[in-house]
Amino acid sequence: MTTVDTSKAEPGESVAGSGTGSVRAFVDRFGSLLLIAFLIGFWEFAVRYFEVPRFLLPTPSEIVTLMINEWSLLRMHATATIASIVTGYAAAVIFALAISALMIRFPLAEKLIMPIFVGLQSVPKLAIAPLILVWVGAGFGSKVLVVAAIAFFPIVINTMTGFKEVDRGLRDVFRSVAANERQVFFQLRLPYAMPYIFAGLRIATTLAVLGAIVAEYLAASNGLGYLVLSGSFNFNTARSFAAIISLALIGTIFFWLMSLVESKLSWKARSGGDQTSEV
Amino acid sequence: MSNTLEMTQPGSSAQVTSSGISIKGVEVVYGVGGSQPVTALKDIDLDIADGEFVSLVGPSGCGKSTLLKVVSDLMGPTRGSVTIGDTSPSQMRKDGRLGLVFQQANLMPWLTISKNIDLLRSLVSGRGGTVSPNGATVDELIDLVGLSGFGDKFAHQLSGGMQQRAALARALALDPAVLLMDEPFAALDEITRDRMAFELMRIWQRYRKTVLFVTHSLGEAVLLSDRVVLMSARPGRIHKVFDIDLPRPRTPETRLDERYHRLVMELNRELYAVMT
Numbered sequence: 001m002t003t004v005d006t007s008k009a010e011p012g013e014s015v016a017g018s019g020t021g022s023v024r025a026f027v028d029r030f031g032s033l034l035l036i037a038f039l040i041g042f043w044e045f046a047v048r049y050f051e052v053p054r055f056l057l058p059t060p061s062e063i064v065t066l067m068i069n070e071w072s073l074l075r076m077h078a079t080a081t082i083a084s085i086v087t088g089y090a091a092a093v094i095f096a097l098a099i100s101a102l103m104i105r106f107p108l109a110e111k112l113i114m115p116i117f118v119g120l121q122s123v124p125k126l127a128i129a130p131l132i133l134v135w136v137g138a139g140f141g142s143k144v145l146v147v148a149a150i151a152f153f154p155i156v157i158n159t160m161t162g163f164k165e166v167d168r169g170l171r172d173v174f175r176s177v178a179a180n181e182r183q184v185f186f187q188l189r190l191p192y193a194m195p196y197i198f199a200g201l202r203i204a205t206t207l208a209v210l211g212a213i214v215a216e217y218l219a220a221s222n223g224l225g226y227l228v229l230s231g232s233f234n235f236n237t238a239r240s241f242a243a244i245i246s247l248a249l250i251g252t253i254f255f256w257l258m259s260l261v262e263s264k265l266s267w268k269a270r271s272g273g274d275q276t277s278e279v
Numbered sequence: 280m281s282n283t284l285e286m287t288q289p290g291s292s293a294q295v296t297s298s299g300i301s302i303k304g305v306e307v308v309y310g311v312g313g314s315q316p317v318t319a320l321k322d323i324d325l326d327i328a329d330g331e332f333v334s335l336v337g338p339s340g341c342g343k344s345t346l347l348k349v350v351s352d353l354m355g356p357t358r359g360s361v362t363i364g365d366t367s368p369s370q371m372r373k374d375g376r377l378g379l380v381f382q383q384a385n386l387m388p389w390l391t392i393s394k395n396i397d398l399l400r401s402l403v404s405g406r407g408g409t410v411s412p413n414g415a416t417v418d419e420l421i422d423l424v425g426l427s428g429f430g431d432k433f434a435h436q437l438s439g440g441m442q443q444r445a446a447l448a449r450a451l452a453l454d455p456a457v458l459l460m461d462e463p464f465a466a467l468d469e470i471t472r473d474r475m476a477f478e479l480m481r482i483w484q485r486y487r488k489t490v491l492f493v494t495h496s497l498g499e500a501v502l503l504s505d506r507v508v509l510m511s512a513r514p515g516r517i518h519k520v521f522d523i524d525l526p527r528p529r530t531p532e533t534r535l536d537e538r539y540h541r542l543v544m545e546l547n548r549e550l551y552a553v554m555t
Contacts (some may be wrong), residue, residue, distance in 0.1 A: 169385040172353060176379040177453070178372050179402045187402070191389045267389035267433075 088147025158200030162193025298364030305359035342515025375403035378455030384442035411454035
């Protein structure tokens, strides 16, 4: 079967049969999980063995116990955080897509607005968060605004890149039948830009979570960010850890959901199918 | 040039329409009003009969692709005019009667092959235009270009040759008045390219569309065409027009014909003459 044994074999080609091959396949698949399990075990052991004060570092088992015992508290704060993330993110998506469509439709608007966006892109948005709190006041509104402000930019910039990079050849195909502007936008630019838009949307999920946490650090009486902060103030480190783990889960699920939507709506995800070499 | 319909193809099943092309005094100057305007095309006069297959060849920079762009109304001439049938290229474009095939297949990667083939038709009807009722169905077109069974695939799942077949089917779907092809096989390998040339012959034999075909392969031009137009560069002009009197249908055996070789040699000699 295999005539040449190259070291850079395709990922799909498994080196079947040989003993070292199956060990390698096992490590490839479960290696990182094993390593994580080992590190958690080591953490548990080290904290107990060296008698580390629990307000400095709780053991993993204590964190899990606390998460179970304080489940309703965690759920309440998680709900507040998720609500502000989702609201802010949705606002950012709608606003970013609408303004991108507007800029593509009216080149003058793009000329005026886009340089501002590009400039603002390099400003660390989190630095503005305290000002937003001053302007809007602490509470749900300011949290949503911080999330929206930070999630907005990667979406708008990626969307515009996608809209503008439409292949010239594809545009000529549309021109060859005098397609109108609406057709060019909905049947060429928008589908063409999908992979770009989703790249922006994925980056924005991570940033949205970050924005919510920072807003809650600054001034909030609820949310997981608040819980992390209050936990560490009260030397209830286990509770801080529990909140951090919840945040990590929320961020991961959010990102994963967005990838799921992408696989349904975007076309790059469909690539990688069978290649046919026949004429 | 009048739009005289000569249905020379006996037993042609489809009711197809085609039109001649008339190019009169076309001149294209890039950078008009600038400090250094470049004349890409000068004094181009060419009449292409209804159902005729004409190739444009010439050294790079002779403006053969520019001329095709002017005929397909992707670019306006600085001077002169083009008539397709009894109307302008821009009207033809608005009517969705220009069948363009480019060097790249330019298939929409998010659409299946079937949807790609139907795209131009749906764009024309989607903006309120009328689609020629003589166009074949998508399934017929898929069979015609030899892509049976690939209708639900995406472009990236097809080879370059197959993608170009789909692009040809997409152009034919409009029942175009003329087929304008800009080095359609240039991106393909030699063997695929050869097969595609004969496929095009077979399809052209059936539909007898007027074809304006840009290529840099002299052999391909002789094999396919009724006439080959040799252009010279800087500025792009028509140097000489060759009548290709090889019998049709052209087959791989045509390549063995002594006249074929004589014509290619002659073209080659002239090509070198215009390049020096």
